[in-house]
Amino acid sequence: MTQDERNQLFYSIIRCVPHGRVATYGQIASLAGLPKHARHVGVALRKLPAGARVPWHRIVSSRGEIARRAANSGRDCESEQYGLLLDEGIEFDDNDRICLERYQWKPRGEVRVRG
DNA sequence: AAGTTGACGGATG
DNA sequence: TCATCCGCCAACT
Numbered sequence: 001m002t003q004d005e006r007n008q009l010f011y012s013i014i015r016c017v018p019h020g021r022v023a024t025y026g027q028i029a030s031l032a033g034l035p036k037h038a039r040h041v042g043v044a045l046r047k048l049p050a051g052a053r054v055p056w057h058r059i060v061s062s063r064g065e066i067a068r069r070a071a072n073s074g075r076d077c078e079s080e081q082y083g084l085l086l087d088e089g090i091e092f093d094d095n096d097r098i099c100l101e102r103y104q105w106k107p108r109g110e111v112r113v114r115g
Numbered sequence: 116a117a118g119t120t121g122a123c124g125g126a127t128g
Numbered sequence: 129t130c131a132t133c134c135g136c137c138a139a140c141t
Binding site: 026029067 | 124125
């Protein structure tokens with residue numbers, strides 16, 4: 001499996017995360033059949049071309065925090081992700097964290113891949 | 116070829 | 129709950 005194939009796999013799963021819900025890096029990796037590859041989900045998102053139809057902002061850490069290092073990829077993703085999630089009706093607590101119990105995506109049945 | 120790095124995660128104190 | 133420390137693994141140096 002090439003790096004690009006792996007990235008596409010992650011992207012196709014991330015595209016399944018519905019509006020108003022979030023998923024964690026580790027969750028996406030597991031759904032892809034690649035547990036313990038949470039970091040590579042981040043790698044894939046870092047390489048995501050601007051304008052791709054992938055809801056990258058719905059991916060948060062296992063603690064419900066949004067990524068800060070995303071600023072490395074050129075633009076200020078931290079505030080951008082924050083705003084996009086707010087637009088979807090997702091609320092943050094006083095520590096800028098998302099309540100995963102409430103907003104984490106729980107896929108029903110098989111996740112359709114390569115759609 | 117070997118060491119470093121990273122949009123991470125879980126265990127531990 | 130927060131801080132730290134490891135485990136992880138492929139891309140990059």
